[in-house]
Amino acid sequence: MDFRFSEEQTMTADVVRELLTDVCQPADLRRLMGEGAARDEARWAKIVEMGLAGALVAEDQGGLGLKAIDFVQIAEACGHAGLPEPLVENAGVALPLLADFSGNSRAAALLERALAGEVTVTVAHPANPFVADADTAEAVLVVRDGAVHLVEPAKAKIVAQPSVDPFRRLFTVEFEPGAETLIAGTDEAAAPLAAALDRGALFAAAQMQGIAQRCVDLGVAYAKERQQFGKPIGSYQAVKHHLATAQVKIEFARPVLHAAAAQLEQGDLYSRARISQAKLACADAADVAARTSIQVHGAMGYSWEVDVHFFLKRGIALTNWWGGTAFHRERVAARVFARPLGPEHTFAREAEHA
Amino acid sequence: MDLNYTDEQKAFRQEVRSWLEKHVPEKPLPSFDASREGFEAHRAWERVLADSRWGMVTWPESYGGRGLDLIQWLIFEEEYYRAGAPLRVNQNGIFLLGPTLMEYGTDEQKARFLTSMASGDEIWAQAWSEPQAGSDLASVRATAVLEGDEYVLKGHKIWSSRAVFADWAFGLFRTDPASQRHKGLSLIFFPLDAPGVRVQAIPQIDGETGFAEIFLDDVRVPAFNRLGGEGEGWNICMATAGFERGLMLRSPARFQVAARKLVELFKAHEAEVEPTVRAAVLQSWMDAEAYALSIYATASRLAAGGHIGAEASTNKIFWSEMDIAMHKAALSILGARAELLRSSPEAGDIGRWLDGYFFSLAGPIYAGSNEIQRNIIAERMLGLPRA
Numbered sequence: 001m002d003f004r005f006s007e008e009q010t011m012t013a014d015v016v017r018e019l020l021t022d023v024c025q026p027a028d029l030r031r032l033m034g035e036g037a038a039r040d041e042a043r044w045a046k047i048v049e050m051g052l053a054g055a056l057v058a059e060d061q062g063g064l065g066l067k068a069i070d071f072v073q074i075a076e077a078c079g080h081a082g083l084p085e086p087l088v089e090n091a092g093v094a095l096p097l098l099a100d101f102s103g104n105s106r107a108a109a110l111l112e113r114a115l116a117g118e119v120t121v122t123v124a125h126p127a128n129p130f131v132a133d134a135d136t137a138e139a140v141l142v143v144r145d146g147a148v149h150l151v152e153p154a155k156a157k158i159v160a161q162p163s164v165d166p167f168r169r170l171f172t173v174e175f176e177p178g179a180e181t182l183i184a185g186t187d188e189a190a191a192p193l194a195a196a197l198d199r200g201a202l203f204a205a206a207q208m209q210g211i212a213q214r215c216v217d218l219g220v221a222y223a224k225e226r227q228q229f230g231k232p233i234g235s236y237q238a239v240k241h242h243l244a245t246a247q248v249k250i251e252f253a254r255p256v257l258h259a260a261a262a263q264l265e266q267g268d269l270y271s272r273a274r275i276s277q278a279k280l281a282c283a284d285a286a287d288v289a290a291r292t293s294i295q296v297h298g299a300m301g302y303s304w305e306v307d308v309h310f311f312l313k314r315g316i317a318l319t320n321w322w323g324g325t326a327f328h329r330e331r332v333a334a335r336v337f338a339r340p341l342g343p344e345h346t347f348a349r350e351a352e353h354a
Numbered sequence: 355m356d357l358n359y360t361d362e363q364k365a366f367r368q369e370v371r372s373w374l375e376k377h378v379p380e381k382p383l384p385s386f387d388a389s390r391e392g393f394e395a396h397r398a399w400e401r402v403l404a405d406s407r408w409g410m411v412t413w414p415e416s417y418g419g420r421g422l423d424l425i426q427w428l429i430f431e432e433e434y435y436r437a438g439a440p441l442r443v444n445q446n447g448i449f450l451l452g453p454t455l456m457e458y459g460t461d462e463q464k465a466r467f468l469t470s471m472a473s474g475d476e477i478w479a480q481a482w483s484e485p486q487a488g489s490d491l492a493s494v495r496a497t498a499v500l501e502g503d504e505y506v507l508k509g510h511k512i513w514s515s516r517a518v519f520a521d522w523a524f525g526l527f528r529t530d531p532a533s534q535r536h537k538g539l540s541l542i543f544f545p546l547d548a549p550g551v552r553v554q555a556i557p558q559i560d561g562e563t564g565f566a567e568i569f570l571d572d573v574r575v576p577a578f579n580r581l582g583g584e585g586e587g588w589n590i591c592m593a594t595a596g597f598e599r600g601l602m603l604r605s606p607a608r609f610q611v612a613a614r615k616l617v618e619l620f621k622a623h624e625a626e627v628e629p630t631v632r633a634a635v636l637q638s639w640m641d642a643e644a645y646a647l648s649i650y651a652t653a654s655r656l657a658a659g660g661h662i663g664a665e666a667s668t669n670k671i672f673w674s675e676m677d678i679a680m681h682k683a684a685l686s687i688l689g690a691r692a693e694l695l696r697s698s699p700e701a702g703d704i705g706r707w708l709d710g711y712f713f714s715l716a717g718p719i720y721a722g723s724n725e726i727q728r729n730i731i732a733e734r735m736l737g738l739p740r741a
Contacts, residue, residue, distance in 0.1 A: 001363060001425050002356045003647070003654040009355075069355055220736045235739040237725070240732030244671075247731055251668040255647035256640075262355045277640050329636060336639050337621070341614040343432035343607035344367070346646050347357045 001347075003255070005073065013073030019046060020081035026307040029082060029167065038169050039136065044085045048117035052087065056096040056199070062115045063099065068202055072261035075203040079210025079318075082310045084167030086120055086133045092203040093196055094121040097141055100192035104183040106150055110139055124173050127197050127323050134158050134171040143193060144177050146186035151175045165313040191267075198264055198272060200322035201279045202257075208282040208318050209257055211311045212250050212289035218308055219243055219293035222300075239296055246285070246292040253281035259347075268350035273335030276328035283325065286315035357650075359429075366422075367429050370408075374437040377402055386443040386519070387564035393477075393519035396443035400474025409472040410448050413456070417464065418472030424653035428605065435607035446516055447471045447478030449602040451524050454594040458582040466578075467543070479517035479546065481525030481568055482591065484510055489726050491526070492536040492588065496570065498527035500577060500584075505529075505542055507550075507573040515720070517566040518555045520546055525568075526591055529584045539587035543579040544570070560712045601653070601662060603721060604673045606646035609680070613642040615705070616684055622703065623687050634683040641676040645669075664734040667727035674717030674724060681711035 023043045032040055055071050057063025075088050095114055098121055101107040113119050119138035124131040126143050134140055134153055142149045156175035163170050175181065184192070220243060223234030233239050260278040263271040290312040294301035301308060319325070339348070359367070383399065384392035403409045404418055412427045413419025422430075442448065452471055455464060470476040487493045496509020511525055522545055530538030546553060550573040555563035582590045620627070620635045648669070656662065684707040685692040692708060694701050718724040732738040 001359050001650070001654070002657075003651040004658060005355060216736070220738060223738060232739050234732070235741050237729065237741070240736075240738055241725070241728040243736055243738070244728035244731035247735060248668045248671050251665060252641075252644045252648055252672050255651045256644050258355070258651070259357060259647045262357045277643065280640065281644060329633065332636055332640060333632075336617060336636060341610070341617055341639065342436055343610040343646065344436055346432075346610070346643065346650075347359070 003258070005069075005258075009070050009073065012070065013077055016050070016052070016074045017077040017080075019050065020077055020083060024081040024083050026082070026310065029084070029307075029310060032084065033166050038167050039085055047085060047087055051117075053091050053095060053117050054115040055091050057099045057111070057115060061099050061102055062112065063095070068199060068264040069258070069261045072202065072206045072258065075206035076210040076213075076257075079207030079314070080214045082167070082211070082214070082314055086122070088203045088207060089122060089132055089200075090114075090120045093200045094123045094141065096199065097123060097192055097196040100195070101148060101150075101183045101188075104150075107183050110150065113138070123196060123200075125193065125196060125200065125322075127200065127327075128321060129172075130161050130170040131173050132171075133169055134173055135160075135169060140173055141183075142173060142175065142181075143189070146189060146193075147177075147182060148184040148189045148193070149175070149177050149181035150183045151181055163313075163317060165310075165317050167310075168314070168317055195267060197322060198267070198275050201328065202260055202264060202275050204318045204322045205253075205257055205260070205275070205278040205282040208279075208286040208315055209250065209253055211315045211318070212246070212253070212282065212285035215286070215289035215293040215308060215311050215315075216243060216246050216250065218306075218311075219246075219289075219296040222297050222306075226298075233296070242292045242296060246289040249281075249285040249288045253278070253285040256281045263347075263349075266349050269335050269339060270348050270350060273332045276323070276331035279323065279328045280325060280332070283315070283319040286311075287319070290315050363425065363429060366426055367433060370430050370433040371437070373406060373408065374433055374439060377406075378437045378439045382438075383440045385562060386441070386516070387558075387562040390519055393443060396440055397474050397477060399440045400442070400444055400477075404473040409474070410452060413452065413468065413472060417468040423657055424601075425650075425657065428607075428649065428653055431605040432607040432610075435605070435611040438611075443516065444471065444474060444477045445603065446480045446520075446524075447476070447522075450480065450594050451478055453602065454590060455581065457593065458586075458590050463578070463581065476522050477516065477520045479514045479520040479523040479566075479568075481511040481514045481517070481523040481544075483513045485512055488513075489723050491591075492539075494526050494528055494539060496525065496527050497531060498529045498540060498542050498580075499531075500529070501574075503577045504574045505577055505580065507542065507544060507570045507575065509570050511568040511570070513556075513565050513720075514568055515565050517546060517553050517568055518563050522546060523568065524581070526587050529580075529587075533585070536588035538585050539591075540584050541581045541587040541590050542575065543581070544573055544575045548573050548575065550574070558712075559715070560709055601649065601656075601666070601669075604669075606642065606649045609642040609673065609676060610646055612677075612680055612710070613639040616680055616687075619684055619687050619703070619705075619707075626689070627687050631683060631686050634679065634686070638676070638680040638683055641672070641679070645673055645676065648672075664730055667722075667730040668735075670721060671718075671724050671727050671731075674714070677714040677717050678711075681707055681714045685711055 054063030055066045059065035078088050098111050102111050114121050122133050122137040122140050124140050124142040140151045142151050156173050159172045161170040223239050224232050226233050257278040260274040263274050293308045297306050300306050383395040386393045386396040407420055411420045411422045411430050414421050498505040498507050524543050526539055527542050529540040550571045552569040554567045556565050558564050616638055691704050
C-alpha cells in the first residue's frame with residue numbers, strides 16, 4: 001500500500017506542464033480565437049514531438065505501454081492549461097481503443113500512422129451524443145448497435161454542432177455502415193468500449209480537476225492585486241473563505257481521481273464506481289471553483305476580458321462529456337447498493353467477492 | 355502507486371479482527387460524558403486494550419505500543435470501527451498530547467506520562483480555551499509563575515472536553531507576564547485533583563457533560579510538567595493541533611462505518627423517503643470514501659518522510675461538514691421519528707442518529723473553528739495576505 005506517484009510519473013507530467021506553460025496561456029487562446037481558429041498547429045506539433053500519442057498503447061503494439069495512473073496527471077495539466085488540441089481524447093481514449101482492434105488491417109495501418117503522430121483519431125461513443133474533432137481526425141471509431149466501424153470523415157456526413165466553448169469542435173457523424181466499415185462485432189467490441197468509457201470519464205475528471213485549480217489560481221491572483229477599502233480584497237475573510245471552500249473541494253476530489261486512475265485496469269464494478277465518483281467529485285470542484293472565481297473577480301468576473309470564462313465553459317462541457325451526473329451517480333449506486341460497504345472495502349476488487 | 359495491501363498488512367488486519375471479536379464488549383458501554391460509571395467503564399476498556407498492546411499501535415514498544423506505521427494504524431482503526439468497539443475516552447491524550455510528547459518531550463517526561471497514558475491509568479483533558487481566548491487562542495491570560503522548581507498556575511480555562519472525570523489536563527499558560535499574543539506561552543500539565551483546581555461541568559446541547567470549566571487558583575506543579583521550552587507553548591500547541599485536525603482525531607473508518615449504517619437505514623426505508631434523500635445517501639458514502647483515500651495519501655506521504663501542513667485544515671473542514679450532512683440524511687429518512695428518544699415505544703430503529711447529529715454540530719467548532727481553518731487555508735496554502 002503506497003498512495004504516491006513515482007518520480008517518473010510526476011516528472012513526465014511536469015514536462016507536459018512546462019510545455020503548456022510555454023505555449024498555452026490565455027493570451028495564446030485569445031490569439032487563436034482572434035484568428036477564428038480552434039487549433040494551433042505549431043503547438044500541436046510540439047505536443048506530438050513529445051511522443052505521447054501512444055502513451056496508453058501497449059509496447060508490443062508500438063506504444064509506450066503506460067497505464068491510466070501514468071497519464072492522469074498529464075490530463076490534469078491539459079485541463080489546467082485549457083488546452084484546445086485533442087491530446088487527452090486522442091492519446092488517452094481513441095488510440096488505446098483503436099489498438100484493441102489492431103487485428104483488423106485497416107485499424108492496424110491507421111494505428112501506425114496515429115502513433116507516429118501523423119494523424120489523429122476520434123471516437124463516436126454512445127456515452128457522448130457528439131463527436132469531438134471529427135473534421136480534423138483521419139478517422140472516426142463509430143459505435144453502431146454495439147459494433148465498431150472505422151469511418152473516414154470524407155465518406156460520412158459531418159455536421160458541426162457549435163459549442164459555447166470556442167475550442168471544442170463538436171459534430172454529428174452520419175454514415176452508411178457496411179462490411180467495409182466494420183472492424184469489430186458486438187462481442188469483440190463490448191469490453192474495449194467499456195474500457196474506453198472508463199478512460200474517457202477518468203480523463204475528463206482529471207481535466208476538470210485541473211480546471212478547478214486554475215479557477216482558484218486565477219481568483220487568488222486577482223484577490224492579491226485588487227484593492228478595495230485600501231487593502232487587497234484577498235485579505236478579507238469573506239473572500240478568503242470562498243476560495244478556501246473551493247480549495248477544499250479540490251483537495252478531496254484529488255485522491256479520488258488518483259485512486260480511480262490506479263484502479264482503472266481492474267475493470268470491475270468497484271473500479272467503475274470509483275471512476276464515476278471521481279467524475280462527480282471533479283465536476284463539483286470545477287463548478288464551485290469557477291463560480292467562486294467569478295464571484296471573487298466581481299464585475300470583472302462577468303467580463304469577456306477575464307480568463308475565467310474559458311475554464312467555466314470547458315467545465316460545463318466536460319461535466320456531461322463521457323457521461324453526465326445521473327449516469328455516473330447510478331454507477332456509484334450500483335456499487336453502494338449491491339456490494340459490501342465499510343472501511344475494510346475501500347480498495348476492494350470484484351475477484352475477492354466472486 | 356500501489357493500492358493493494360501486502361500479505362503482511364492483510365495478516366495484521368486478521369490479527370486485529372480476531373482479537374477484537376474476542377474482546378469488544380457485547381453491550382455498548384454507557385457514555386463516558388454522562389456519568390462516572392460510564393467513564394470508568396471506558397477506562398477499563400482502555401486497560402483491556404493496553405494489556406494486549408492495542409492501545410496505541412504506532413507508539414514504540416517501550417511505551418506500550420507496537421511500533422507500527424501509519425498504514426497499519428489505519429488498518430487497526432478500520433477494524434476497530436468495523437467491530438463497533440467503544441469510543442476512546444483518552445483521545446485527548448493518546449491522539450493529541452501523545453504524539454506531541456513523543457516529539458517534544460524529554461526521555462524522563464515520556465517515561466513518566468506516555469506509559470500511564472497508553473494504559474488508561476491517566477486520562478487527559480485539554481485546557482486551552484479561555485472565556486476571552488477562543489478562536490483568538492493567542493490571547494490566553496492564564497499565568498504560570500516559576501517559584502523555585504514549581505510553577506504556580508492561575509486562571510480560568512473553559513470548554514475542556516473530558517475534564518469532568520479526567521485525571522490530568524494539558525494547558526496553555528502565559529509564563530512571561532510581559533509577553534503579548536503567541537509569545538511567552540508555555541504548555542504545562544496539571545493534575546485535575548491538585549489543590550486549587552476546581553472543575554465545573556457545562557451541560558451540552560445533548561444534556562451530557564462532555565466539557566467543563568476549570569478554575570485554577572494558585573495551583574502548584576513541578577517545572578518538570580512543562581513540555582518544551584518556556585515560551586515555546588504556542589508552536590507546540592500548533593503541532594498538536596495539526597495532528598488533531600490532520601490525521602488522528604477523526605480516522606476515516608468512523609465515517610465509513612457511519613455511511614454503511616446510513617445506507618442500511620436508507621434501504622430499510624427506501625419506499626417512504628423522497629428521491630433527493632437517495633442522492634444525499636450516495637454523497638455521504640462518496641465523501642466518506644474520499645476522506646479515507648485522502649488519509650491514505652497523507653499517511654503514505656508521511657511514511658515516506660513528509661510532513662503534515664495546511665492540509666490538516668482542509669481535512670478538518672471536510673470531515674466536520676460531511677458528518678453533519680450524513681446525520682441530516684439519516685434524520686430525513688427517520689422523518690417524524692427523528693425527534694423521539696430511544697425510550698419511546700415507537701422508536702424502532704432510530705438508533706443514535708439524533709445524538710450523532712447534535713455532536714456533529716460541534717465538529718465545525720472544536721479543534722479550531724472552521725472559520726479559522728479557512729483563514730489558514732487561504733493564507734498558508736493559497737498565499738493570500740493576512741488581514
